[in-house]
Amino acid sequence: xxxxxxxxxxxxxxxxxxxxxxxxxxxxxxxxxxxxxxxxxxxxxxxxxxxxxxxxxxxxxxxxxxxxxxxxxxxxxxxxxxxxxxxxxxxxxxxxxxxxxxxxxxxxxxxxxxxxxxxxxxxxxxxxxxxxxxxxxxxxxxxxxxxxxxxxxxxxxxxxxxxxxxxxxxxxxxxxxxxxxxxxxxxxxxxxxxxxxxxxxxxxxxxxxxxxxxxxxxxxxxxxxxxxxxxxxxxxxxxxxxxxxxxxxxxxxxxxxxxxxxxxxxxxxxxxxxxxxxxxxxxxxxxxxxxxxxxxxxxxxxxxxxxxxxxxxxxxxxxxxxxxxxxxxxxxxxxxxxxxxxxxxxxxxxxxxxxxxxxxxxxxxxxxxxxxxxxxxxxxxxxxxxxxxxxxxxxxxxxxxxxxxxxxxxxxxxxxxxxxxxxxxxxxxxxxxxxxxxxxxxxxxxxxxxxxxxxxxxxxxxxxxxxxxxxxxxxxxxxxxxxxxxxx
Amino acid sequence: xxxxxxxxxxxxxxxxxxxxxxxxxxxxxxxxxxxxxxxxxxxxxxxxxxxxxxxxxxxxxxxxxxxxxxxxxxxxxxxxxxxxxxxxxxxxxxxxxxxxxxxxxxxxxxxxxxxxxxxxxxxxxxxxxxxxxxxxxxxxxxxxxxxxxxxxxxxxxxxxxxxxxxxxxxxxxxxxxxxxxxxxxxxxxxxxxxxxxxxxxxxxxxxxxxxxxxxxxxxxxxxxxxxxxxxxxxxxxxxxxxxxxxxxxxxxxxxxxxxxxxxxxxxxxxxxxxxxxxxxxxxxxxxxxxxxxxxxxxxxxxxxxxxxxxxxxxxxxxxxxxxxxxxxxxxxxxxxxxxxxxxxxxxxxxxx
Numbered sequence: 001x002x003x004x005x006x007x008x009x010x011x012x013x014x015x016x017x018x019x020x021x022x023x024x025x026x027x028x029x030x031x032x033x034x035x036x037x038x039x040x041x042x043x044x045x046x047x048x049x050x051x052x053x054x055x056x057x058x059x060x061x062x063x064x065x066x067x068x069x070x071x072x073x074x075x076x077x078x079x080x081x082x083x084x085x086x087x088x089x090x091x092x093x094x095x096x097x098x099x100x101x102x103x104x105x106x107x108x109x110x111x112x113x114x115x116x117x118x119x120x121x122x123x124x125x126x127x128x129x130x131x132x133x134x135x136x137x138x139x140x141x142x143x144x145x146x147x148x149x150x151x152x153x154x155x156x157x158x159x160x161x162x163x164x165x166x167x168x169x170x171x172x173x174x175x176x177x178x179x180x181x182x183x184x185x186x187x188x189x190x191x192x193x194x195x196x197x198x199x200x201x202x203x204x205x206x207x208x209x210x211x212x213x214x215x216x217x218x219x220x221x222x223x224x225x226x227x228x229x230x231x232x233x234x235x236x237x238x239x240x241x242x243x244x245x246x247x248x249x250x251x252x253x254x255x256x257x258x259x260x261x262x263x264x265x266x267x268x269x270x271x272x273x274x275x276x277x278x279x280x281x282x283x284x285x286x287x288x289x290x291x292x293x294x295x296x297x298x299x300x301x302x303x304x305x306x307x308x309x310x311x312x313x314x315x316x317x318x319x320x321x322x323x324x325x326x327x328x329x330x331x332x333x334x335x336x337x338x339x340x341x342x343x344x345x346x347x348x349x350x351x352x353x354x355x356x357x358x359x360x361x362x363x364x365x366x367x368x369x370x371x372x373x374x375x376x377x378x379x380x381x382x383x384x385x386x387x388x389x390x391x392x393x394x395x396x397x398x399x400x401x402x403x404x405x406x407x408x409x410x411x412x413x414x415x416x417x418x419x420x421x422x423x424x425x426x427x428x429x430x431x432x433x434x435x436x437x438x439x440x441x442x443x444x445x446x447x448x449x450x451x452x453x454x455x456x457x458x459x460x461x462x463x464x465x466x467x468x469x470x471x472x473x474x475x476x477x478x479x480x481x482x483x484x485x486x487x488x
Numbered sequence: 489x490x491x492x493x494x495x496x497x498x499x500x501x502x503x504x505x506x507x508x509x510x511x512x513x514x515x516x517x518x519x520x521x522x523x524x525x526x527x528x529x530x531x532x533x534x535x536x537x538x539x540x541x542x543x544x545x546x547x548x549x550x551x552x553x554x555x556x557x558x559x560x561x562x563x564x565x566x567x568x569x570x571x572x573x574x575x576x577x578x579x580x581x582x583x584x585x586x587x588x589x590x591x592x593x594x595x596x597x598x599x600x601x602x603x604x605x606x607x608x609x610x611x612x613x614x615x616x617x618x619x620x621x622x623x624x625x626x627x628x629x630x631x632x633x634x635x636x637x638x639x640x641x642x643x644x645x646x647x648x649x650x651x652x653x654x655x656x657x658x659x660x661x662x663x664x665x666x667x668x669x670x671x672x673x674x675x676x677x678x679x680x681x682x683x684x685x686x687x688x689x690x691x692x693x694x695x696x697x698x699x700x701x702x703x704x705x706x707x708x709x710x711x712x713x714x715x716x717x718x719x720x721x722x723x724x725x726x727x728x729x730x731x732x733x734x735x736x737x738x739x740x741x742x743x744x745x746x747x748x749x750x751x752x753x754x755x756x757x758x759x760x761x762x763x764x765x766x767x768x769x770x771x772x773x774x775x776x777x778x779x780x781x782x783x784x785x786x787x788x789x790x791x792x793x794x795x796x797x798x799x800x801x802x803x804x805x806x807x808x809x810x811x812x813x814x815x816x817x818x819x820x821x822x823x824x825x826x827x828x829x830x831x832x833x834x835x836x837x838x839x840x
Contacts, residue, residue, distance in 0.1 A: 209712060226782045238827045259491055298717075312766060318705065318716070318717075318719075319719055319721070328717060335711075335713065335714070336714055336717055337717065338711075338712055338714060339706075339707045339710045339714050339715065340709040340710055340711060341706075341710050342703075342706065342707060342710065346703055346706075346707075349700075350718055350720070351718065355700050356700065357699055357700050357701065358698055358699055359698050359699060359700060359703065360699075361698070400718075471688070
């Protein structure tokens with residue numbers, strides 16, 4: 001038995017999330033799907049589970065083509081999807097959650113269900129209190145319940161999307177054992193992750209995705225540097241002309257610990273001076289975003305101090321950070337940067353802190369035209385933010401960044417942009433750097449990190465593993481550190 | 489889009505109205521009433537004479553005021569269900585002034601209107617603070633405050649403000665004549681309230697179309713996260729939207745006690761707030777459309793009383809018509825959105 005995905009295409013607006021993905025998963029092998037966030041893994045898995053429909057392409061299970069237009073079709077075909085956050089109904093009991101989505105008519109046979117739950121759970125050494133509310137389960141236990149439920153529903157294919165997020169080490173070990181035994185029984189098991197070490201530990205075979213395409217496949221074990229290279233692309237060493245000397249410190253982070261959801265960072269210390277560019281490297285969710293948000297005043301630290309241009313702003317509000325000269329450009333351009341439904345002209349107006357009470361429509365259009373010309377935005381003053389392509393949204397966000405900003409904090413400045421747009425964005429950023437603006441940016445693109453940073457801070461699960469002088473490091477070293485290991 | 493946008497705008501309003509009338513005709517037929525005669529009565533009973541026109545305008549005023557306020561809260565992304573209670577709060581505050589404040593008509597009526605605005609605004613501020621500080625969704629907070637306001641009015645009517653000798657839910661004593669809103673002509677046209685309403689609608693229109701406040705409010709309503717990151721004080725704007733809407737609703741309440749009932753009655757608002765929500769939905773959240781749509785709603789409400797008098801039908805038919813109308817509008821909107829989504833999905837490029 002095998003599961004084949006043939007030439008899957010899926011676009012969201014301008015973004016090609018899946019661009020001709022073909023993939024075969026054989027029964028009996030634990031198959032890993034590896035790639036950075038945004039590589040298109042989740043989209044592919046959602047297509048496979050019937051959650052969204054592909055624009056084109058075919059899915060063949062055991063020689064028979066599948067038509068999946070809803071999650072129900074996916075379950076009927078025997079495809080079980082374990083979501084990152086198990087979709088339980090928290091106030092319901094464990095048993096009711098188990099029975100939800102099961103077949104049968106109006107009558108729910110709780111006694112038979114209870115026996116089935118105990119029997120299926122027993123196979124894997126899980127034990128549940130059937131009458132406890134699902135709320136009382138840990139994330140790991142919720143996962144176990146979901147796996148048991150999917151198997152009981154007759155899943156022949158089990159897909160796990162980043163299943164180790166938020167579960168304990170013991171639960172992870174148990175989960176991996178269960179997955180191995182399921183694969184050994186001849187099930188098709190796909191393990192989706194951006195964590196290299198987990199794929200190395202668990203999988204027999206791995207497919208690597210990048211930017212919506214399959215970029216390589218390999219039997220495991222495989223050399224880590226090869227996988228890193230596939231994930232992030234070939235790193236070209238290039239030298240740039242020496243930038244102007246650095247000035248006064250703009251950002252001083254001293255012994256700061258941060259907590260968001262399940263991740264708590266160790267003490268982070270970093271000083272950034274005028275005209276300096278610091279890249280934050282690491283797998284997504286290793287603490288880079290938290291540091292950026294702390295520097296922007298959006299995430300108050302649990303301990304330590306944050307100073308901006310010599311002023312201690314620890315615990316102060318975001319607006320005081322703004323006044324001190326910071327500017328934060330988050331990764332979610334339409335979610336946290338722009339406003340859906342408002343036009344380019346309205347955005348340009350909003351970005352200006354001071355404006356008259358009455359809006360001068362003609363002047364606003366003029367300003368918008370100037371911004372459009374200056375930042376080469378493809379769009380009109382009347383275009384809405386969501387009608388712009390990703391690259392043009394980023395250009396608009398840059399146009400909205402005041403010129404007197406002293407510290408630019410950016411997440412993935414060029415994610416989803418074509419090479420031309422990405423180069424253009426960095427040209428503009430370097431212009432600002434030359435006037436003394438400091439830039440701190442997080443990126444998953446090793447090339448970008450090495451090319452533009454003066455220093456690179458490598459994060460690994462909440463720790464600043466190492467600070468590298470960008471000029472003295474290599475892509476290989478960086479790739480290893482991102483995976484959590486020193487190069488020996 | 490091929491058709492000009494105003495044309496499709498008109499179509500989205502006219503088509504549901506036609507469909508709603510079709511349903512109403514069928515309902516009338518089923519009820520055994522001659523449908524077209526009933527519609528004729530609806531017309532005569534609402535705009536057929538100067539007196540009826542005056543009645544319709546008296547209903548149009550509070551409905552339009554509430555709807556104008558709701559345009560502001562909707563722009564801020566808020567479902568201000570509490571608008572009904574804000575009308576009542578304005579009415580209570582105006583009644584207090586009418587009972588306690590001496591002075592000639594001009595002073596007294598001005599004071600009542602100001603009190604209405606302040607009462608409604610404070611009641612709305614309560615819902616706003618419950619949302620921004622207490623984390624209570626404005627729908628539930630507003631609904632709760634609606635009941636509290638209505639309870640407060642009833643308590644005052646049968647308690648402290650009860651009529652001499654008898655406590656009755658039919659209302660307080662009539663105000664002294666100085667507190668009655670002056671009218672014009674035999675048909676008693678409420679000229680001052682109409683003028684105030686026109687000013688309010690224009691004000692809201694200008695505020696939302698051409699000011700910094702309106703633009704920032706829209707940004708807060710459409711994406712609070714982005715607005716916050718742009719440095720907009722989102723809480724202040726949310727509360728300002730509540731204050732504005734509550735003020736206009738309170739003004740409507742003051743006009744109702746001063747110009748329509750001349751006393752405080754338990755159901756002083758009579759659903760104008762909720763009806764205002766329907767008006768704004770039908771207007772597509774735009775200030776420019778609320779005046780004509782509110783007039784149409786007011787005409788149906790006033791005209792349908794004729795049906796019960798002349799055809800022995802229940803006057804709730806008017807409500808049914810309004811409800812069906814809004815359902816059709818929302819249905820049509822949803823259907824159009826679905827269609828455009830499907831079309832854009834089809835136009836997307838198929839790979840390289």
